Amino acid sequence: MSAARHDLAAAGAHLAALGLSPGSSGNLSIREGSRVLITPTGTDLAAIDPDGLAVLDLDGTHRDGPRPSKEFPLHTAFYRRDPAARAVIHLHSRHATAAACRPAWSQHSALPPLTPYFVMRVGQTPLLPYAPPGDPRQAAELEQLPFPFRAALLQNHGPVVSGPSVSTAMDAAIELEETAALILALGPLPARLLTNTEAGALAEKYGTSWNG
Template identity: 80%
Template sequence: MTPHDLAEAGAHLASLGLSPGSSGNLSIREGDRVLITPTGADLAAIDANALTVLALDGTHLDGPRPSKEFPLHTAFYRRDPATRAVIHLHSRHAAAQSCRPPWSAHSALPPLTPYFVMRVGQTPLLPYAPPGDAQQAADLERLPFPFKAALLQNHGPVTSGPTLEAAVAAAVELEETSALLLTLGELPARVLTREEAGAMAEKYGMPWSG
């Protein structure tokens, strides 16, 4: 993954309408450094030559001032060494879903489709905190069960992955699943059984506790 890959991913997410205005931030990990979009960056027009460079502990090493959400990014990298990309968006349906009660203690969303389990996995809802809150990031880092995505209450989604492509796919699938749930509203809906979701999670190496 390169800075140009990050810029292309931002443009792709913006083209899908998942990053209104200057909202959202992306990062990739290079060894013991994190390259993240600077504060106020428009994901549709990321300058690959003007990214912020951070240490894994969040120390600002080079480049412009980082997005205020950088603690979330570095928390994901520290809790799982396999993580190489993190995406935080304010996508409409996932943000709306973050305002609703969670489906379970381990996932804000149920296993509505196999693709949600395959590409996102269990997605805990983190209690509300102001944007950029370091304590919220610390709480995320200490959660005692595996996950690769989370919803920030009354805020929006954050996804991660071993590749930038995986993190992007998770962000898109999380938005789509949220849209499906909001479309269903109070209508009765079948979700995958514990066995069905567990089998999908095991096959694709995704976290799912049911």
């Protein structure tokens, strides 16, 4: 069994233990060269079989293994738009999904720069307009957005996050959920946000993106 398969199964178990993938929701993938290993449709992230992953080409062609998650177009779109992406995580985590049901904070990010860790670990997170789960048109829109990002909220659906490794993608998914929870907890109360200068300096230092 490859280390990548083991890492994917371990990440799924950790995210499930945190309560971020209710039922059989959510899907994970990892890129190995020109191939993508992705969880099959209906997979419980708490019990990923490392030897039972679907294998796709970067264009989404199914090469081996069981039927992939219907969300595979989102995963392959991230890999095609960002050569540095090595893992993609899509969840239906409660707070991030709730945030995805609200208007975007700005054109470039659904959520504001509330904490330094959101900017450091996630960065700007655009809100993609609603589409049915698995709709390739939404994946095409994600791929073609003309500014850098590593995470997005799918309107009325949930978060999708990429990273240069499984661990960084997982950390970003957890931080995105926590930021959404903080924003919802604040409600209509005024909040002090990081300034564009503060957020930009953090993004530059930690290799994320922030355009305000």
